[in-house]
Amino acid sequence: MSANMSPIDKAKFVAAKRACDYVQDGMKLGLGTGSTAAWLVRCLGEMVRDNGLKIKGVPTSSRTAELARQVGIEVISLDEAKWLDLTIDGADEYDHDLNLIKGGGGALLQEKIVATASDQMIVITDGSKRVESLGNFPLPVEVIPFGWQTSKALIEEVLVGMDVLGTTASLRMNADAPYVTDEGNHILDLHLNRIGNARQLSLVLNQIPGVVENGLFIDICDIVVTGYGDGRVEVQDINNGEHDETRYDFLDDDNLFADLGD
Known part of the structure; x- marks a missing residue:
């Protein structure tokens, strides 16, 4: 090598x-x-x-x-x-x-x-x-394009009650357009800083309408x-x-x- x-x-x-x-x-x-x-x-x-x-x-x-x-x-x-x-x-x-x-x-x-x-x-x-605790890397959440801003608002609302240090989400971009996955969806990156209970967060996120899957592998x-x-x-x-x-x-x-x- x-x-x-x-x-x-x-x-x-x-x-x-x-x-x-x-x-x-x-x-x-x-x-x-x-x-x-x-x-x-x-x-x-x-x-x-x-x-x-x-x-x-x-x-x-x-x-x-x-x-x-x-x-x-x-x-x-x-x-x-x-x-x-x-x-x-x-x-x-x-x-x-x-x-x-x-x-x-x-x-x-x-x-x-x-x-x-x-x-x-x-x-x-x-x-x-x-890492000692997950969350410093932004947590990706795949959402369908329809109503993604509503999904984003619902996610940020849910995060307030979770054991995390940050509660903001941002739409992933590809230059000037939203990033599109192989399945035709968008990705919201959650800026959490620290995740206290990853299992609970994963379950809660996947209950939100418009969310396809999240990037926590438990x-x-x-x-x-x-x-x-x-x-x-x-x-x-x-x-x-x-x-x-x-x-x-x-x-x-x-x-x-x-x-x-x-």
Whole structure:
């Protein structure tokens, strides 16, 4: 691996590389969305090309599907797969119980559907995403376009009674227009600063008319693989309580990931 990579890219790469150890021939995999998940897709593509790995991937976004096809991974729909052996994805935040905030890349709805249709979910991330309490990263909430301002007002009203430090929501934009998800919806980002009871908040948000889904992933993640810029990788398995650490050495040579940025 090139020594010219930035520390953050090294952290993402080693996390993705370590997560590949969980992938077995013949698996049906959920493929996440975001910069860290993109490293995973490239690593899996290398295994398909060089090692003859046979897998089928269910992408969580159109851009992940495009990348998977580019690197030679067979892409199928979740309806075709019916059920998945494993989903590997990134996260915007995770706490000590492996609860997550996801959706910074706008794919939270498909990500949650795919993750919950899997025997196991692994999150790959860097050390900056570990937090004592969720909420510093804005919580994405996907809403239908019709009446989104009403949905926003209802959400902000509900937040007043929740155990959070902030109660404002903002419409996510793409240049001068509202951001549109793969499902044709909008995203409201909730600026909460701290979430005291993530489980309660998730349940309450999903009861609001117009809300499709929120970015809190509670009791879904089984393993977090955390990479660091010096090549260290920590693995935390919530089911068996195991915590181990490995290290990758980087060589000064060319690699197929050199063109992959954030």
